Amino acid sequence: MSQQTLIEMKGISKSFVGNKVLNEVNFEILASEVHALLGENGAGKSTLMKILTGIYERDEGEVFVKGEPVHFQNTKESEEAGIAVIHQELNIIPYLTVMENMFLGREIKFGKTGFLNTKKMIQLTKEYLGQLGVEIDPLATAGNLSVGQQQMVEIAKALSVNAEVIVMDEPTAALTDREIERLFEVIERLREQGVGIVYISHRMEEIFKVCNRVSVLRDGEYIGTRVIGEVEYDELISMLVGRELGTLFPERDVDVGDVRLKVEGLTSDVFRDINFEVKQGEILGVAGLMGAGRSEIMQALFGYREIESGNIFIDGKKAKIKKPIDAIKSGIGFVTEDRKEEGLVLSMSVRENFTLPNLDDVSKQTVISSQKEHEFVDDMIGRFNVKTSGREQEVKSLSGGNQQKIVIGKWLGINPKILILDEPTRGVDVGAKKEIYQIMNELTAQGVSIIMISSELPEVLGMSDRILVIHEGQIGGELNRDEADQEKIMYAATGGE
Template identity: 40%
Template structure:
């Protein structure tokens, strides 16, 4: 169906792709794996015509040869791409987004659009209202609209970049059923994911990239999780969660009956050197609670105490002064200023560390940025590189650098490893352990059950804006936590 031969792409100071050759078969489900910065996103943009490769390579669709693609040419060859970041016109309806830019025969009619969309939904098992406004949908539902739009184009090659990142488990099942139906119709699916368990559920063949180079294509049935991880990172990597030897100490933070921002009567304590997990389903109130603690949203009632002293936090700036930082789930919108440099972003939360006589010191600013690039192993050609040009994992590390530069005592990690590779995950886990052992207090919000169980000292489970249970380390169990997250009380379990 598609062959890539000797594809390279060079940016100033970075060789994003280096002589990559691989092929995708007709009607197969084929995974592209690799660490952040391995070249996966660059490769799919070459296929989609979003960027032009260096001269000398060939892209071959059904024996038709091209030196490079354009978006229109790629679409003519049946390529549809579902990028990690949704690209929808949110004030418009679901049906309008699905068929946008398409000739609909006898003219525009909302009734006809809704009927066509519903027919598509019935065929593939989507659970959506065609007339709903996209701006009212959850991120997961918006992702489903993107997928429906790609399917409606009768694509022959469907490229999915981290399609399950915003999806709940039952929505992942719906997506997998859709992919199986596409395969039956002869559609080639190119699937990018950092969730290794998905690869063994649905993928037939896997191609691994590392540092812009093609490493190997292998059949899923002939490999193992350990082999794939080693191919991706180029070294032996222990996937187990790192052991923390320190014990939690005094109470650093106490919340009493926090109410507001869709949560009610949230009370808990956080100890020095502790990793406290927040578990729950999407919409349970985990992020909403974090926003109250860091002053991003207004508290209607309730109290916060730091080391036994009552404090008022009305803004993130006040929270930073009190030693509290939030590393948000949405790094692109809330974590960094994408169209500015690594240097600029690193000092945003810690300007007092780089200020001399009331002015920002260029030397101190550069020293701080270089320090965190080194300590967090941020892959960047230079500290004046725009953050938008970095891979997702390296963007996440810039968010970490910005937050750690404030030298906080309490750090809230909201989905810290969402959309990043296994190597970067290990680095973040080790960093969290190091911070805890240094006496920092950590709240970790995660939808990854393995992660929440592996990293937490204690877990609070939320359901519909309230705490449904607290689970000690000795009682950790996936089934127990899921039961609490579904609204069952301890006495019912």
């Protein structure tokens, strides 16, 4: 390869309070390449990129930009050297407008007057968003945008600084299919212009689709770099997990029981006339395009969204669910789609998050014995294989995928009859995915009914006993496990076009 080397990282090591998370890692980014950085949850991918950009100080190793040694102290310095990052945890400031977010700290002013050239900034914001093919009002409050739109704003921001290197840390985790297609087009265009892109994703198919090379980290160790097109899927997986993974989806041989949940004519402002049932021990997959109303239906079921009409029956009895606490008392657990917004308290420890839904209202009478709590938490950490330094680690310093395992695990504490999972494996590595699938299987064997919303069709097909397809706020179809395939689901999801 004769492309210019933009970035070279050599022998990078890093420890957090005695815990070594990177051990002599090498990584290189060339001009005009999309370089995938692959590794399980907690492997050290985000940390390596934070070292590159000066967010974290490295303990050992060297970094070169176009052959020159550098040692960035903060992101301002790395940005000036042409490196932009779209972080896994988005950096959008919710109460500012889109435009203010785009130009934060580098506002355009009229000459030296100090007056803001708002018109110019609005125009540029539009232009950069336009390059991504999205229409977002520059004056909209950023916090009101969908996660996908916020991500687009961050990408537009990277474009606006003319970065030579763009790091994308799980950019597609919250995007719709159409937004993903657009992003891939943008990536291709940037690549043609000579930009080097670091692409972090747990979605293997994306890596094969958009990347030129792939480097693998495992437990903070550099495993190797391969050229896409010269590496087999299975080889990459075994580099990634250090063992043969076997089949991803466990054998489903659970005997489903009686009807546990029955939903009748559920209607709100965004969906109407929703009818379905879930039996004991059954997994109901809920498919549909993003924005079809899947999450909203489940929020209503959980008392988190008002309904206009309709009834919910649990074990044949009409359930009165007005608030989430009513749902929890009726035995419903809900793993939300956005772990940062709703699922986790980031400043609390692993232990506190695991035991959260157990407390106050739910188990008022039982005094929580700390021994029981510790046993429970340790059991959860073990079952989910959570990579943590211990019960008391703050959840916000866990890797993204490990946070997701906690979101799921914490609901098991209430022994739910019905567990709603909204995109349960988003941002979760293949190994952890398999663990989550096995836990779902175990739960259903114990009689728990699971409703799983997922945008990943292989997952819907691999795990569901039955599939409900939502289209524009209505049920577009229902498929049995044996008859379902990707085409049929997409057909129903797009209203039979």
